[in-house]
Every structure is written in structure tokens, then in C-alpha cells.
Amino acid sequence: MSYLVKGLAGAAGCSGVCGGYFAINHFSGKEDNRPIAKTLITNSGRTLLDANSDQWAARWSEYVTATGNSLGIEGYDEKAKTVNQAPKEFKDACLSKVNEKVSGEEDKLFQALAKYCIQMTTxxxxxxxxxxxxxxxxxxxxxxxxxxxxxxxxxxxxxxxxxxxxxxxxxxxxxxxxxxxxxxxxxxxxxxxxxxxxxxxxxxxxxxxxxxxxxxxxx
Structure with a gap:
């Protein structure tokens, strides 16, 4: 068999195999239907803190008191030494992580957001x-x-x-x-x-x- 024929045969073989591989990988992935944390929180009747809320310090104090750093605040140990002023990292975590998908209300991320990133109402x-x-x-x-x-x-x-x-x-x-x-x-x-x-x-x-x-x- 000539090199040209071998090359065409190889290309044809790859075409079938590679095409099949692509199809399998393309269609095997399942769509992520998990809810977004923000949607679950607002649907429950709660109000999320916004960037200008006057309750950031209170929520941060509660977050530090609870210990555990459930929102994964970078540099938490040092920042936790000041409990009466919410650091930028805490605010950023609340404002950004609410847009992440969670498995449900039992999800640890959801529970942290629903507890420490919420506007309290008298x-x-x-x-x-x-x-x-x-x-x-x-x-x-x-x-x-x-x-x-x-x-x-x-x-x-x-x-x-x-x-x-x-x-x-x-x-x-x-x-x-x-x-x-x-x-x-x-x-x-x-x-x-x-x-x-x-x-x-x-x-x-x-x-x-x-x-x-x-x-x-x-x-």
C-alpha cells in the first residue's frame, strides 16, 4: 500500500474514532440544574445585603463570633482581630458568592450566605x-x-x-x-x-x- 493510501486510511480511521470521541464527550456531560444561592435566598423572603448597607459591621461581628470562616475569607485570622469593621474581603465574598450555584438549602455555602450576608429587619x-x-x-x-x-x-x-x-x-x-x-x-x-x-x-x-x-x- 502506498504512503498516500495509508495516509488516507489513517485519516479516515481517525475521522471515525475522533468523531465518535467528540460526540461521546460532547453529549455525556449533564446540564447543571442546581439553583443559584441568590435565588434561593430571595425566594425565601430574605433580603441580601447590598454594597451600601449599614449592617456590614454587625454581620461581620457575628461571622467572627461563629468562627470557622465558612465563606473562606482570605487572610481571615488577621482580619478577625478587628470585629467592629467589616473588611472588604468579607463584603466581596457576600456580594460575589451569592451568584454561585448550590446543591440546596442544606449546602454549607448557602447556609453561610443566608446567615451572614442578609439584611436583618426589626x-x-x-x-x-x-x-x-x-x-x-x-x-x-x-x-x-x-x-x-x-x-x-x-x-x-x-x-x-x-x-x-x-x-x-x-x-x-x-x-x-x-x-x-x-x-x-x-x-x-x-x-x-x-x-x-x-x-x-x-x-x-x-x-x-x-x-x-x-x-x-x-x-
Whole structure:
């Protein structure tokens, strides 16, 4: 066989084999359908920190306190010595890693992002967002509004959402227990990470006695 024929045969053989190799490698790869961390977080009702947030220092302090460096911050050991000021590397990690794909809510990266890169919201701010106002615990608002709220609490809180002491005795009284007011005053400043469903927001508002609607089911 001439060199020309051998060359053509070799080329033809390679054409079949190489083509088959390309086809196998091209079609064997599976599409990555994992969700992006940002999508999971926002769909859960939480708000991601943005570059201009005033909560970076607070989140960084929590991150350092937890230890472990779950976001893989470069130079973490040195930067962790300053807990009251978030370093650029921490901000960059939060802002960039939220665009990475994760295996789900059990993914360690997702859990870190959902805990340390989230805008915290006070209960008062949450209530303001739906156009409601928390009743004041001062004497100036000790009349009909609190009485009406207490009546609603008794009517719609058979399970005693606030865990008031001596519930069986208190719920038959017409006067508003001081413990209810103390709970409102204490919890209005608590910070939350967010809620999965809008109905949960309304249920929380109802528990604070400022909603005009009965509690909604959590489904």
C-alpha cells in the first residue's frame, strides 16, 4: 500500500474514532440544574445585603463570633482581630458568592450566605412595611385600642401565642395584662432574617395585636 493510501486510511480511521470521541464527550456531560444561592435566598423572603448597607459591621461581628470562616475569607485570622469593621474581603465574598450555584438549602455555602450576608429587619420595620403601627406601651394609649387588641388576642389566640402566665385566669379578664405590653415592647426591636411566606408576616403582626384581620393559616 502506498504512503498516500495509508495516509488516507489513517485519516479516515481517525475521522471515525475522533468523531465518535467528540460526540461521546460532547453529549455525556449533564446540564447543571442546581439553583443559584441568590435565588434561593430571595425566594425565601430574605433580603441580601447590598454594597451600601449599614449592617456590614454587625454581620461581620457575628461571622467572627461563629468562627470557622465558612465563606473562606482570605487572610481571615488577621482580619478577625478587628470585629467592629467589616473588611472588604468579607463584603466581596457576600456580594460575589451569592451568584454561585448550590446543591440546596442544606449546602454549607448557602447556609453561610443566608446567615451572614442578609439584611436583618426589626419587627417594627416589618409591621411598617404593611402599613400598620405597633401600639404604644405608654399610658397615652392605654384605653380602647389596647382593650380592643386584648379582646382580639383572647379571641384568636387560643394557643396563647405570647405564652402569658396564668392564661386560663387572664383570658377571662377585661383588663390588659402588663405582660402582654412588655412582650410588645421587647419584641418590637427584635431583628428577623425574613419569612418564607407572606401569611407568616400577617400572623406575626396579629400576634403583636395591630392587625385588623384574624390570623391566616400558614399554608
Amino acid at each position: 419587627i417594627s420595620e416589618l409591621i411598617d412595611s404593611v402599613g400598620k403601627v405597633v401600639l404604644s406601651t405608654t399610658s397615652g394609649q392605654d384605653g380602647t385600642e389596647w382593650t380592643a387588641s386584648w379582646d382580639r388576642y383572647v379571641k384568636y389566640s387560643e394557643d396563647n401565642k405570647w405564652g402569658l402566665d396564668k392564661w386560663s385566669e387572664e383570658k377571662v379578664k377585661q383588663t390588659v395584662p402588663d405582660t402582654l405590653k412588655l412582650n410588645v415592647m421587647r419584641r418590637r426591636v427584635e431583628r428577623l432574617l425574613g419569612w418564607r411566606m407572606w401569611s407568616l408576616r400577617i400572623m406575626l403582626i396579629d400576634a403583636l395585636r395591630i392587625s385588623l384581620l384574624p390570623p391566616l393559616p400558614d399554608n
